[in-house]
Amino acid sequence: MLQRTLAAALALALGLSLLGGWVGPAAPAQAQKTQDTLVVYTYSSFVSYGAAQAVAQAFKAQTGAQVRFVATGDSRIMLAKLITERDVTGHPPADAFIGVEVNDLGTAEKHDVFVPLSAKDIPNLADVPPEIQFDPTGKLIPYEHGFITLVYDSRKLSAAQVPHTFKELLDPKFRKQLILEDPRTSSPGLSFLLWTIAQFGDPSYLDYWKQLMPNILTITQSWDAAFDLFSKGEAPLMVSFSTDHAYDVIVNKSDRIRVLTLNGEGYRTIFGMGVVKGATHPQLAKELLNIVLSPEVQSQLPETEWMFPANLNATARPIWWQNAVVPSRPVELPAAQVSANLKRWIAQWVKTVLGS
Template structure:
């Protein structure tokens, strides 16, 4: 045993006994997603290292927390997992991430170029999906199912829609940007003026919104295009149906990066590489209910059958979002208070 220990010392393989890798993420990644399996795999590969998840809120809330901690003296976070492409520019402007070393993340070779949404080399994608609306087919009559975004403003749907706040929720922000793209600079505020009076509630995050939907508080919720697959695989039912209004849904790519100032850079790279490993990526469709980014990952048959890919995915360049986001949020907030 002593010979093995000395060999580890001389070759630089000494395990980081008692080390921690702190990963900030969002609540549903831990409660719904593959966090437990990732933790088990990572700790098995790195004996003596404790992987610690910190996830009390939605992704936008967690990013705000990270920004605040860095501004007031420092953060324990080594990795942030869950930054949406819609918030990339904001994070880069604040210097949240340090560049990753591609040589230490060999599984990057399996990610298609079109999903690599950060050309600066700070953030790596780990999953992607489509933000859209989902309805409860047992509680919403077929004639009331909205087929266009404008249909959401129909008086018959008043009190039947749950949204998420774009200031604190990444799907909420994706929807706001979707409306800007769809209606244009001259039209999106008018759409929201017509929409807001009929909305039942706007929650801080997706988890709260979806829990309300499952509790039958409203038959329409802003969620993801994989929810029919979820309904079938989890319950053997097609009760929860995906809508792609006007054939659209917002294409959301989620990324992860090493927090600037982390003293666990090697472990952080190992974590990034593990998350995009094929075996881990194949957990995402039926735990995270998102599409994997690793092209080698196989989709479960029922997921592939029922997960919806919209005819016309909507997206906007992160740089453009960064330039206009604060203005859009301010204008949306004025609408919320009746302005």
């Protein structure tokens, strides 16, 4: 009796699962094929802080079409997801992608993800300054930029105690006081690594890292893990964005987080977007990119993305401009040099910093 009962339960369970399997995937597949729904892959905070909603509304008003954002991870995870899914199924799962960091240009290029765009495809590009148009092939369009700097916890360190140069950061009094992000997995982490290379040259940057080791509390996988530790007071120094003070003032009504520009510098980070090669709706995708660059959407980026808008005609509240720090000396390595050396730089860093 028991065996029959068990067998029946088993058959039922398996039958249901198979039935569910055949019925199930039809729904999302159909939704994807619906004519007027544009699928956009982006990173989770683009959706969760509200920028995506502004884009979707403007897009619907202008084209009458719907846009569906898929954002289940941060930008590098989503780019990898797009590439993996395309390689496995043979067709790209999205029409457009928002959120390729300048240093991932090489990855996008290597996997041939995006199509070239011309100036008439994206009229709003005319209002974007040339110095942040990072992709010489014209595939990735910048929509926001910012600066990687150090930030410090003013409750733990006074303004007199903080380091002002890379050298001062090596002081033993900062032992285990610095939170960093892993350059293999995090964009700010990679920017900081590139910043040290710009500062000390190749291969001297490795010597700097060896000396920096005792002062590092931990190297987190992602920026948000690092920011979580920093917020909880685990260490007073962190590699983060030059807009963090503005965020703290505006959102938390606090003056706890302050920005620290070593040598007056900050490493420039730029985020781009593009139309995916093989997209079902390339024309709609181009319209979407143009809308992201429109002054209306761009003016919402400072306080949703906590980044500087790419469009010069975008506006922001005075409180934003008073508290978002623009370093007097922005630093960046040429994109071509980064693409050519990135793999080796990271491998050397892993060997020196992690492999000992």
